[in-house]
Amino acid sequence: MSAPTPLPPLESPTRPVRFMHQGEVHTVQGLPPTTTVLQWLREHAHCTGTKEGCAEGDCGACTVVLGQPDASAPGGVALKSVNACIQFLPTLNGQALFTVEDVAATNGGQAHPCQQALVDCHGSQCGFCTPGFVMSLWHMYQHHEHPVSREDAADALSGNLCRCTGYRPILDAADQMYKAPRIALDLAPVADALQRLAAEDTGTFFYEARDAADPGRKVRFIAPRTLPELARWRAALPEARLLAGATDIGLWVTKQFRALGDILYLGRVEELKAINPWGPPEAPQGLEINAGASLEDAWRLLARHVPALREIWLRFASPPVRHAGTLGGNIANGSPIGDSAPVLLTMGAEIVLRHGDATRTMPLSEFYLDYMKNALQPGELVQALRVPLPAAGSALRAYKVSKRRDSDISAVCAGLWLRLEGDTIAEARVAFGGMAATARRALKTEAALVGQPWTEATMRTAQAALAQDFTPLSDMRASAAYRQRVAANLLERWWLETRPASPLRADVIQVWPATV
Amino acid sequence: MNQTVEPFLKQAATAAGQSKPHESAHLHVTGSAPYTDDILELTGTLHCALGLSPVAHGQLLGIDLDAVKAMPGVVAVITAADIPGRNDCGAITHDDPILADGELMYLGQPVFAVLSADREAARRAAATAAKVIRFKELPALLTPQEGHAAQDYVVPPMHMVRGDAATALAAAPHRMDLHVDLGGQEQFYLEGQISYAVPRENDGMLVYCSTQHPSEMQHHIAVALGLHSHHVQIECRRMGGGFGGKESQSGVFACIAAVAARKLKRPVKLRPDRDDDFMITGRRHCFYHDMALGYDDEGRVLGTEVSMVSRAGFSADLSAPVMGRALCHFDNAYWLPHVAMHGFCARTHTQSNTAFRGFGGPQGAFAIEYALDSIARQLGKDALDVRLANLYGVDTNNVTPYGQVVEDNVLQPLLGELIASSDYRARREAIAAFNAGSPVLKKGLALTPLKFGISFNVVHLNQAGALVHVYTDGSVLVNHGGTEMGQGLNTKVAQMVAHTLGLSLGRVRVTATDTHKVVNTSATAASTGTDLNGKAAQDAALTIRKRLTQFLADRHQVPAESIQFANDCVEVAGNALPFNVVVTEAYMARVQLWSDGFYTTPKLHWDRETMQGHPFYYFAYGAACSEVLVDTLTGEWKLLRADVLHDVGQSINPALDIGQVEGAFIQGMGWLTTEELYWHPKTGKLLTHAPSTYKIPTASDCPEDFRVKLFDNRNVEDTVYRSKAVGEPPLLLPFSVFFALRDAVSSVGGHKVNPPLRAPATSEALLDAIDAVKAAQAKA
Incomplete structure (x- = not known):
């Protein structure tokens, strides 16, 4: 922990947002802090290759790639794709922005292999989604030197909707682009420029401009660099809107026109992005995932330790949303249909809350109080999640049911875990999303399991108990009856997969098995 | 067999018959293909956003316009009273108000339009609609079942009958009654609806519009503004998808942008947010079918009676022709000797449903497929065998119900x-x-x-026109009445023109659809884009080829039939003359190097x-x-x-x-x-x-x-x-x-x-x- 230093005064002078685009440093001031990157590109920079398809991060027509200084990344710049339509402009500060206009420039002005492959494979028809696909392919090309499997390519493109082609030629292009001689990306000039920007941009970043919702009013975008600073800012400004990836808050602005007031941005706090082993150093029992870790980083690591979580990871939104969004944000947001909570509840996660320099820890199951209400006190923030890893062979499963496989919101999401002692269920944690006002554990179901043998009869008893645990709602994603029925059937799937006698392989009973 | 085109297809270097990339593919992948929203905005451009009805059905009592005008950045608010001409953008029936007047017909109907220099400010002001619209709620029909029960139809019921279905049903060895529910579908064009209206001199109005039907947009705007068609110019270079959703339903946006632009004398862009696009526009009709089927032991359908009910929405729009096509496609691939079909376009207080790829055909054909699938299971047969047993014959059993x-x-x-x-x-x-x-x-x-x-x-819609211009450097510019929405129409038309003139594809450029160039066009719809516009462009290119052939035959004293156009050259008496040389010489000889072309589909009557x-x-x-x-x-x-x-x-x-x-x-x-x-x-x-x-x-x-x-x-x-x-x-x-x-x-x-x-x-x-x-x- 760094030594406490006094917070800068709230009246600190505003600094311009500075970032790189098309090889130049851009300096922006005066625009409302909630101006999106897409608005800046299209309306202010007149750079119209990037398209707006939905303004909610669900179609990918606005996909851009951000470059962040990172000594551990190739070329010293970490590249990640995001949706420009829900990224606020000040979050670009100190980063490089790559758009479709840059891609050919990375190949000396000639069509980049990802672009040429799309042309050669007939991967564009109306062409409106194409710049977004180009950026997702370009991002994939930078992260993989060799062709990826078709399944991985489809996942990389799962945030990009195309209504014309049916995707086959685009998937072909994802393979074909590797057949051309590889184009190396020279990030050295970008890294240099970003380092210069960083050197001139120390301490808390302040940006102040008119409020988009109320032009007569000034609002601030405050981006501290250290966790203690962030925590103290949070305590000092309990009314400020805490912002991480903006994958939900972005929609409050683009769709609901909500006034956010002052924004306290945690995306510049490096230590908050760390994921560390948790527990005694000689025998770590889990992961401490700091709240600013991206959904992609967090789920990738969780799935590496617990292969049964792979499907949840890949079906958790799209890569651009997983790159921008954070695990802490998903948990703190507390949507009853967020997919993190049911899984982490089942894993027995704890949540670390921080107020100023003080922290407190509670079981995640005690964090959610009611619909969109949680235990956070004014001035408090989520610092980390401590996630125990299940013992090898324990029966942890996570299932998601939605209308579409990829990038859809769950009708029902289930986290299921039990531990046998001999033939008897010694412990069980069963949690569901989509079944109540919050994601929560099914305590009657758990009670029906504990102390029983893991048999079909026990599973049926648990199914009956589940009906007592939840009274789900009907909405456009699913009816209450379907939710109730599917939740019970997921218990059956879980039992079939984990029963002591002749368990079935996941691929024998699931259309999209997490593990094969 | 058409003997005149066959030899050309054999030429290795010809442009037609080959896989060529979409003419804009290289622009798509670099982000340099401009869509309507990418056109550089003129100084003074205002952005428009729409205030939408918060109720499915109601009497419009008033709008608190002062509250809207007081919102930050608002320049003006437009209502139905500001429309100088007729307040209607109905495709066929005049029952589709541009802005609500008197009655609110669905939740999402545009009621007023807000103008601001800042698009976001306009959207914020328009979003107050639920607070500023005063209304008295009226009973609403929310499902096609309710509309059908109330016998409230947007157009009169339709009937298509062949033979005696009732007798055949009674006599058939087996009978089945079936109910089929079939949902609708949102077009989800990736580029949403958009119009950008620019006032021009002497009452002119230029509108850049993402539309499959520029001529209809032109007519709607002229009528709404009380002007003539010649005042209004619609241009569409490309759409980011259409799928039928931009056939009639680009009209409301084009009209509002034009009304505002004319009133305020400033360019006006109207690009609804995706959610508003969904709330305002209609989509593929959902249908439900009630069928009675009589069939034999082989699963052959002997008699059928079917009632189709569609969710038309609040107005007629294209519901009648959609139902017509549904009735015409109930047969799908099958011979139905005795059939009685009834189509009902039920009114609902929801978005007015419209064209979507297939245009009712899929909804009609789905019903018979569902029926055959059910009959097969009933008989314990493979569904494929029942399908095969019912197929149209070649010489017999080959007449459709129509x-x-x-x-x-x-x-x-x-x-x-x-x-x-x-x-x-x-x-x-x-x-x-x-x-x-x-x-x-x-x-x-x-x-x-x-x-x-x-x-x-x-029948009358099956016509098309085109213009082909040959410049003296041998480059060719084509314009036709069809629109490019990603389907590759411009690529195919360019291929045909290039092929007709023996040119490489790079010599031919197809330009934006423009009502000032080719007039009275039909929608690019019903899959006919290439059939109609390709023929029209080919007609124009053939006219030019004939003129050039005649010119060369006269000059070189050779038979016209011996002259060939291929490989960017014209072959005359054993010499390959470069095309650009030929056209330059033709120009000097005062040969007309441009032509119109026209095409009408033969054999049609209805x-x-x-x-x-x-x-x-x-x-x-x-x-x-x-x-x-x-x-x-x-x-x-x-x-x-x-x-x-x-x-x-x-x-x-x-x-x-x-x-x-x-x-x-x-x-x-x-x-x-x-x-x-x-x-x-x-x-x-x-x-x-x-x-x-x-x-x-x-x-x-x-x-x-x-x-x-x-x-x-x-x-x-x-x-x-x-x-x-x-x-x-x-x-x-x-x-x-x-x-x-x-x-x-x-x-x-x-x-x-x-x-x-x-x-x-x-x-x-x-x-x-x-x-x-x-x-x-x-x-x-």
């Missing part, structure tokens, strides 16, 4: 080829074996054919009263075989493999045609599976109004094993290069996915119970059907 003889039937050879190449019979066995040993996952298989009529059902005639120039055919895997615990599913064989006649551009086939397959699959529309049952608010809630397919939904082939065929009619239209017919191919799902569901009851599976077959619908089959099985 009296047109099917003259180009290739169903037997096409299906034969696909049955063999897909290995249907062996896979049927393998799937039965798999299902017997698989406790949770079940596979299903189905092979379905299609026949689709090509032409507008309305009696709207009796619903009999020859509405289609020809038919396109196809078939698909799909295999699915269904999780019987959750209803989740996956398409494992799809085999497609589709008839485009002689392809002008196989890559583009396959693109249309595959795109339609996946789009139609979305319609029948994941794409669910959900209106709030009490308020009538569409709750699936964005991609977060309305789920079109993604890359993972495309089957890994996807075998798509074009059927080796040539059009028996004299179409461009004997090709066939391709836009809409393949949308029927994914019927095979739906019926494969139904087959998988049916396996849980040993194929003894007809699963009551509704479309879209969401996971929930599938689990409902699985549970219903299990329950019926338990009872039996």
Whole structure:
């Protein structure tokens, strides 16, 4: 922990947002802090290759790639794709922005292999989604030197909707682009420029401009660099809107026109992005995932330790949303249909809350109080999640049911875990999303399991108990009856997969098995 | 056989008949293909946003305009009272107000328009609609069932009858009554609706509009502004998708932008947000069908009576022709000796439904496919065999219910080829074996054919014009009345013009559709874009070729027939003269180097009263075989493999045609599976109004094993290069996915119970059907 230093005064002078685009440093001031990157590109920079398809991060027509200084990344710049339509402009500060206009420039002005492959494979028809696909392919090309499997390519493109082609030629292009001689990306000039920007941009970043919702009013975008600073800012400004990836808050602005007031941005706090082993150093029992870790980083690591979580990871939104969004944000947001909570509840996660320099820890199951209400006190923030890893062979499963496989919101999401002692269920944690006002554990179901043998009869008893645990709602994603029925059937799937006698392989009973 | 074009297809260097990239592909991938919103805005441009009705049905009492005007950045507010001409943008019937006046007809109807220099400020002000619109709520019809029960139709019911269905039904060995629910579908063009209106001198109005129907936009705007058509110019270079959604329904946006631009004397851009686009515009009609079927032991349908009810929405829009096409496609690929069909376009206080790829055809054909699938199960037969037993014959049993003889039937050879190449019979066995040993996952298989009529059902719409300009450097500029929405129309037209003049494709450039160039155009719709505009452009190019031929024949004293246009040259008496030299010389000799072209589709006639005639120039055919895997615990599913064989006649551009086939397959699959529309049952608010809630397919939904082939065929009619239209017919191919799902569901009851599976077959619908089959099985 760094030594406490006094917070800068709230009246600190505003600094311009500075970032790189098309090889130049851009300096922006005066625009409302909630101006999106897409608005800046299209309306202010007149750079119209990037398209707006939905303004909610669900179609990918606005996909851009951000470059962040990172000594551990190739070329010293970490590249990640995001949706420009829900990224606020000040979050670009100190980063490089790559758009479709840059891609050919990375190949000396000639069509980049990802672009040429799309042309050669007939991967564009109306062409409106194409710049977004180009950026997702370009991002994939930078992260993989060799062709990826078709399944991985489809996942990389799962945030990009195309209504014309049916995707086959685009998937072909994802393979074909590797057949051309590889184009190396020279990030050295970008890294240099970003380092210069960083050197001139120390301490808390302040940006102040008119409020988009109320032009007569000034609002601030405050981006501290250290966790203690962030925590103290949070305590000092309990009314400020805490912002991480903006994958939900972005929609409050683009769709609901909500006034956010002052924004306290945690995306510049490096230590908050760390994921560390948790527990005694000689025998770590889990992961401490700091709240600013991206959904992609967090789920990738969780799935590496617990292969049964792979499907949840890949079906958790799209890569651009997983790159921008954070695990802490998903948990703190507390949507009853967020997919993190049911899984982490089942894993027995704890949540670390921080107020100023003080922290407190509670079981995640005690964090959610009611619909969109949680235990956070004014001035408090989520610092980390401590996630125990299940013992090898324990029966942890996570299932998601939605209308579409990829990038859809769950009708029902289930986290299921039990531990046998001999033939008897010694412990069980069963949690569901989509079944109540919050994601929560099914305590009657758990009670029906504990102390029983893991048999079909026990599973049926648990199914009956589940009906007592939840009274789900009907909405456009699913009816209450379907939710109730599917939740019970997921218990059956879980039992079939984990029963002591002749368990079935996941691929024998699931259309999209997490593990094969 | 058309002997005049055949030799050209043999030329290696010709542009037609080859796979060429989309003419804008290199622009698409670099982000440099401008769409309407990318056009640099003129100084003084205002942005427009719409205030929408907060109620499904109500009496409009007033709008608190002062409150809206007081919002930050608001320059002006426009209401129905500001429309100088007629407040209507109805495609056929004048029942579609541009801005609500007096009555609020659906939740989402535009009531007022806010103008601001800042688009976001306009949107914020417009979003106050629910607070500033004063209304008295009226009873609303929220479902087609309610509209039908109230006998409230947007157009009179339609009837198509052949033979004596009632007697045939009574006499048939078996009878079945069926109810089928079929959902609607949002077009989900990636580029939303947009119009940018720019006032011009002397009452002129230029509107850049993302539309499939520039001429209709021109007419609507002229009428709304009280001007003549010659005052209004519509330009559309490209659309980011249309799918029917920008045929009539770009009108409301074009009109409002033009009304505001004229009143304020400033350029006005109207680009609704995606959610507003969903809330304002209509989509594919959902249908429900009630059928009575009489059939024999082989599953041959002897008598059928069907009542089709569509969700028309609040106004007529294109509901009548959509229903007409549904009735004309109930037969799909099958001979129906005695049939009585009734079509009802039920009014609902929801968005007015409109064109969507297939235009009712898919909804009509789905019904008979559902029926045959059900009959097969009832008889314990393979559904494919029942389908084969009902196919149209070649010399007999070849007249459609509307009296047109099917003259180009290739169903037997096409299906034969696909049955063999897909290995249907062996896979049927393998799937039965798999299902017997698989406790949770079940596979299903189905092979379905299609026949689709090509032409507008309305005869006069089947016309097109084009302009071809040859410059003295040998470059060629083409303009035609069709619009480019991604389907590759401009590419194909350029290929045909290049081919006709013996030029490489790079010499030919197709420009934006513009009502000041080619006039009185039909919508680019009904799959006819290439058939009509290609012929018109070819006509113009042929005129120029004839003039050049005559000029060269005279100059070189050779027979005109000996002159050939190929390889960017003209071959005259053994010499290859470069095309640019030829045209320069022709210019010097004062030969007209540009021409118009015109085309009308022959052989068409249609009696709207009796619903009999020859509405289609020809038919396109196809078939698909799909295999699915269904999780019987959750209803989740996956398409494992799809085999497609589709008839485009002689392809002008196989890559583009396959693109249309595959795109339609996946789009139609979305319609029948994941794409669910959900209106709030009490308020009538569409709750699936964005991609977060309305789920079109993604890359993972495309089957890994996807075998798509074009059927080796040539059009028996004299179409461009004997090709066939391709836009809409393949949308029927994914019927095979739906019926494969139904087959998988049916396996849980040993194929003894007809699963009551509704479309879209969401996971929930599938689990409902699985549970219903299990329950019926338990009872039996």
